[in-house]
Amino acid sequence: MPPKDIAIIGAGLAGLACAKTLAAYDVRLRLFDKGRGPGGRMATRRVEAGGHVLNFDHGAQYLTAHGPAFAAVLDAARAQEWPSAGRHVGVPRMSSVPRALAEGMDIDLMRHVTAITGAPGAWQVHHLDARLVRPGHPFPTQTPEVDGPFEAVVLALPAPQAQALLAGPAPHLAGVLEAVRFEPCWSLMLAFPERLALPDTIRDAGPIGWAARDSSKPGRDASLELWVVQAGPAWSRAKLELTAEAAAAALLAEFAQATGQVLPTPYFSAAHRWRHALVETPLGAPCLWDAQLGLGAAGDWCIGARAEAAVDSAAALVAAIRST
Ligand SMILES: Cc1cc2nc3c(=O)[nH]c(=O)nc-3n(C[C@H](O)[C@H](O)[C@H](O)COP(=O)(O)OP(=O)(O)OC[C@H]3O[C@@H](n4cnc5c(N)ncnc54)[C@H](O)[C@@H]3O)c2cc1C
CATH class of the missing domain: 3.90.660.10 (Polyamine Oxidase; Chain A, domain 2)
Structure with missing residues (x-):
């Protein structure tokens, strides 16, 4: 049976695309991101x-769309061509594209996820106020908030960050991410x-x-x-x-x-x-999903160096989750 309670960590294109597709099913979703807004690397300062x-x-x-899924994302966001035919940008900002995808979604922003604990069927997500976390420094000693239990957790983060969070609950999955550069x-x-x-x-x-x-x-x-x-x-x-x-x-x-x-x-x-x-070096598989554990990962890094890969990876992960 596909999981019904899912936490998604990361509200870049991959996390948002996962959430958008999963929302069409009878699934309870929680979406966490450490940023002030959704979008990740599709960013505007x-x-x-x-x-x-x-x-x-x-x-x-x-942005370029080779397949229909990303073309639909660009269409829905009313992205326009620039600087030449077939290339698109968000209007009036690049972040307009992920924001269009995020419309109507409830996202826990400014929440830096620090750990996933628990056991299959009952995962717990630990998260801190992102303002307390300094990149390259140990996590602060404040007690994190803990949410759960979740039947499944999706990591829609760059591979090195997904790897760090998977090291505790699923070292074999973390090991697979080692090769991604x-x-x-x-x-x-x-x-x-x-x-x-x-x-x-x-x-x-x-x-x-x-x-x-x-x-x-x-x-x-x-x-x-x-x-x-x-x-x-x-x-x-x-x-x-x-x-x-x-x-x-x-x-x-x-x-x-x-x-x-x-x-x-x-x-x-x-x-x-x-x-x-x-x-630089993708995973070479469209997504990562361990149905026994209910843990998975998606992102551009599964497929290749472009935003479309994040959306395609999310679609592959949702298909894998749905066939559980
Ligand atoms: C400088 C640059 C130029 C690029 N140029 C292009 C281009 O021209 N064309 C193109 O197609 N692509 C380009 N890309 C790549 C494109 O931006 C990515 O492929 C795409 O945005 C990846 O989406 P994603 O959802 O996989 O990851 P991300 O966008 O990285 O999303 C990951 C999300 O996870 C969140 N996060 C990370 N760690 C945690 C944590 N511990 N807790 C909570 N949240 C967390 C982040 O805040 C982020 O929102 C470029 C990227 C960069 C940086």
Whole structure:
């Protein structure tokens, strides 16, 4: 019998797609995410600077649909083509795509899941206020909240984070995730006071993997000059432990050099480190599901380095859960 009480950890595209499909069945769902909003790496940073509200898509840049499931997600979110036919962006922000998927869902946001305990049929999910958790540091000593029992738990997280949570209840599943590898990415957000003499997109220029005039996307304020500059994997890996300030300065200098421009001083500049940005070595299976334990995992990392893979992986996991 398929499980009726399911916790989903992670409200990125994979977790949201799982929740959306499972909601059509008679299933009680709880969805947890450590972020302020759903969407994960389909992210938009909102800041106020220079008297403007600035939005930067500092995660995924553009989306392509090879199959009908992701095409339906893009359609429902009214994503528009940019920068060329067949490539899509969320409008007015990239995060509009996951937010459309999340519409009507009850999500426990700002909850950092720290452990899964219990036994098959009665799993417990431990979670803390995400503001208390500092990446790279041990979990704080505050007593976590515990929810459950759940018949099944779905981990819709990047593989290294899923691996950490599975190590206790399912070491064999955690072991399977060992082979999955991600590339990191330093992503730089820039607001300039004047237009740069550059095309809207630049790919593979020296250490820059991708740079885009974010303000040229449909539905954005075209009077602003906003850029997102993403370092390639080699540069990002070499500079991974820089502070965000040092990475921003170094990447801005690389951008100027790669484009041969004397850049005006930006009135806003900030760098974001994605430790697990794009999948380098995928699992090679569409999802992970142990029907005996009622534990499973889904995400882009099962299939490949693109957002569509997260949705396809979620569909595969739901099919596996339903055939239990
Ligand atoms: C810089 C960058 C550029 C990219 N460019 C593109 C592109 O151009 N085209 C493309 O198709 N794809 C691109 N991608 C990849 C795309 O963003 C991903 O494939 C997709 O968003 C993955 O979705 P997901 O649900 O599998 O994972 P995620 O989006 O990572 O979702 C995981 C969720 O789990 C949450 N979480 C993690 N740990 C915990 C915890 N312990 N407790 C609670 N919640 C937790 C996170 O907050 C997050 O919301 C890019 C990604 C990055 C970072």
